[in-house]
Amino acid sequence: MELKKDSNTVSIDMLLIVHSEKRRAAQGTHSERQADPGAPPQRRGGLQGGGNGIQKWQKIEGNGLYGNLAEKQHPQQTQVITSYDNQALSMTVTAGPQSGPAFPLLLTLSFSGRLDTMGDTNPDSNLPRPGGKLSCAYPWDRSSLKSMPLDLQQFEKLDTYASQVTVKSGLDELVNDLLQEAHSDLERVRAIWIWICHHIEYDIEAAQEKDRQAFKPSNILKTQKNCDGYAGLFEKMCRIAGVQCMTVPGYSKGFGYQTGQSFSGEFDHAWNAVYLEGRWHLLDSTWGSGLVDTTTSKFTFLYNEFYFLTHPALFIEDHFPDNKNWQLLKPPQSLRQFENNMYHKSEFYNKGMLSAHPETPVIRTVNGKATITVESCAPTLFMFMLNGKQEHGLLRLQQNGMKLDVYPPTMGTHKLQIFAKGNSDIYSSVLEYTLKCNYVDVGVRLPSELHQPVGPSWFSEQMGIRKPSHPDPIIHTSDGRCSVSFGVEEGISVLASLHGDDGPITEETQRRYIFQLHREKRTELKVQLPRAGKFALKIFVKKRQEPGNYAFVFNYLLCCSNTKVNWPMFPESFGNWGQDNELLEPLSGVLPANRNVPFKLKLHGVAKALVKGQDTWPLTLNSEGYWEGSCSTAGCQEVYVMVLENANHNFYSYILKYKVNDQ
Numbered sequence: 001m002e003l004k005k006d007s008n009t010v011s012i013d014m015l016l017i018v019h020s021e022k023r024r025a026a027q028g029t030h031s032e033r034q035a036d037p038g039a040p041p042q043r044r045g046g047l048q049g050g051g052n053g054i055q056k057w058q059k060i061e062g063n064g065l066y067g068n069l070a071e072k073q074h075p076q077q078t079q080v081i082t083s084y085d086n087q088a089l090s091m092t093v094t095a096g097p098q099s100g101p102a103f104p105l106l107l108t109l110s111f112s113g114r115l116d117t118m119g120d121t122n123p124d125s126n127l128p129r130p131g132g133k134l135s136c137a138y139p140w141d142r143s144s145l146k147s148m149p150l151d152l153q154q155f156e157k158l159d160t161y162a163s164q165v166t167v168k169s170g171l172d173e174l175v176n177d178l179l180q181e182a183h184s185d186l187e188r189v190r191a192i193w194i195w196i197c198h199h200i201e202y203d204i205e206a207a208q209e210k211d212r213q214a215f216k217p218s219n220i221l222k223t224q225k226n227c228d229g230y231a232g233l234f235e236k237m238c239r240i241a242g243v244q245c246m247t248v249p250g251y252s253k254g255f256g257y258q259t260g261q262s263f264s265g266e267f268d269h270a271w272n273a274v275y276l277e278g279r280w281h282l283l284d285s286t287w288g289s290g291l292v293d294t295t296t297s298k299f300t301f302l303y304n305e306f307y308f309l310t311h312p313a314l315f316i317e318d319h320f321p322d323n324k325n326w327q328l329l330k331p332p333q334s335l336r337q338f339e340n341n342m343y344h345k346s347e348f349y350n351k352g353m354l355s356a357h358p359e360t361p362v363i364r365t366v367n368g369k370a371t372i373t374v375e376s377c378a379p380t381l382f383m384f385m386l387n388g389k390q391e392h393g394l395l396r397l398q399q400n401g402m403k404l405d406v407y408p409p410t411m412g413t414h415k416l417q418i419f420a421k422g423n424s425d426i427y428s429s430v431l432e433y434t435l436k437c438n439y440v441d442v443g444v445r446l447p448s449e450l451h452q453p454v455g456p457s458w459f460s461e462q463m464g465i466r467k468p469s470h471p472d473p474i475i476h477t478s479d480g481r482c483s484v485s486f487g488v489e490e491g492i493s494v495l496a497s498l499h500g501d502d503g504p505i506t507e508e509t510q511r512r513y514i515f516q517l518h519r520e521k522r523t524e525l526k527v528q529l530p531r532a533g534k535f536a537l538k539i540f541v542k543k544r545q546e547p548g549n550y551a552f553v554f555n556y557l558l559c560c561s562n563t564k565v566n567w568p569m570f571p572e573s574f575g576n577w578g579q580d581n582e583l584l585e586p587l588s589g590v591l592p593a594n595r596n597v598p599f600k601l602k603l604h605g606v607a608k609a610l611v612k613g614q615d616t617w618p619l620t621l622n623s624e625g626y627w628e629g630s631c632s633t634a635g636c637q638e639v640y641v642m643v644l645e646n647a648n649h650n651f652y653s654y655i656l657k658y659k660v661n662d663q
Helices: 020-030 046-061 065-070 152-164 171-181 185-199 204-209 217-223 230-241 285-289 335-340 346-350 458-462
Strands: 002-005 009-017 079-084 090-097 104-112 245-252 269-276 279-283 290-292 299-301 319-321 353-357 362-364 370-376 382-386 393-398 401-406 412-420 428-437 474-476 481-488 492-499 514-519 522-528 533-543 551-560 582-585 596-602 608-612 616-621 627-632 638-644 653-660
Touching: 152 171, 152 185, 171 185, 171 230, 185 230, 185 269, 185 285, 230 245, 230 269, 230 285, 269 285, 346 353, 346 428, 362 370, 370 412, 370 428, 382 393, 382 401, 458 551, 492 514, 492 522, 514 582, 596 638, 608 627
Parallel strands: 362 428, 474 551
Antiparallel strands: 002 009, 009 104, 079 090, 090 104, 245 269, 245 319, 269 279, 290 299, 353 370, 370 401, 382 412, 393 401, 412 428, 481 522, 492 533, 514 522, 533 551, 582 596, 596 627, 608 616, 608 638, 616 627, 638 653
């Protein structure tokens, strides 16, 4: 055998010795070798793609190669047979006699076409090859998630119909039923896509056992289960519908993918390319149908529109075909680029994200910190998890995106997940990074109760909090005290609590280090820290007229490095402490023993006010509208401020409670 090649042609000269009785046996054997139309695509690359062409050529001719030669009545005559495979690659076989008793034949096989296109899967030589001038630009130009203009609302009637079609007998009848409401190639493809995505379950057991029998369309229709035969079934149904469709094998970042992993060996996935309106388009019905839970390995139907006619610049993020031309990109990406590029999950785009930085899946911290930013096309809620916990990070919402600073608590490798809410009520994972940390800044220890987001934003404004005094999420205080204020929408109640990791704050006292005041539609939060350190000041709101709990909106990070700070709690307030009341003094919730302590408050809607300790001391209303007076703390452990709301009644209500220091 001799191999000859140039840039466009491969020629193989072989000397084949065939005995007459063996030729007849060979004819019987090879004539039965038909390609199973329902078998899954072979995971292959490079020159192995020629195998499909030979099978097709044998099927068209009706016999195997040996059978054609054996049937010739004049063996001395040179025979020339030319075939075209499904890649627009021609194969010419020239059979000529050689002298000798064993009737040898000289066979010359010539493959015409560029070597770098062997492995393409174009079913019709009249159709344009994938790639070339019709390729899409890379990177993504943000124009559309789809590779052609689509109005999904126009598919609503067709989608409803196709999803309800049931299997009656065979595949041909099923396709015929689906096409009753489809009037163009695009609608035919859509109907088939919708039916498969809503009826075919991913067969995990067959996938793990590589049960090839389960991939045949006939078996898939019976069991309503499938594995990597989704693509084969889709292609078969498109062919029946008269739509040009190809199965494209390759690598994928799907179930079991680990951030930053490399790909080699056998291809792990297959998807489809369809020819519509003069160009090729990509889709993946496997991933359009649902997902596999990584913890339980169970399949769940969850329709994903993203993988229908996906823009090639987005499809390449998790699909790398065996032939670069099927990327439909200009320039095409290398396997190394595919491995190293950031993987944006489909939900990243479904939730309206546009870009993320860094653009690599592995990040190395700088001085113990890593910063991630995400740009979105509309305001979106985000959250993150570092090693499965919502800790060690500051996530700030921006008008169109977010900024996240992460401080890993230990050196080594960490898993960072970012979630987005979008227009739904559910957070979905959109990004995943691997953090490499070789330094920990011990000075940046964040409270475990510092939830996300931090700082006011469009979301807090949407929840009724306007014009905050501190737009930045971090507040530094040198003496352990601070005051935060903001406008509050009419009918909104505000609640605040303080959280730190180390004593003395407990669940019972977390609101006692904050005193809340209301002045002219603004709320002021006076904060006193019990010690130096970092604290989370959490803000909650609710509509007064609506039942239910307060909803968390955002928090501030309060920082104090003064080790001398040791502020007591504010006085405890009761339900009758009105929204518009104001306490000027005393602000400390712990009063000194055996002292006369002055009191000054602004109280609305009360007839009388008094302070009760060992004895009772009335407060008087001055010309400025403040109730004033004093109280002796001698002989008592607690002091109360009480009010009479109706002058015709004798019942006083408690509104404030103070403790008295031990003597």
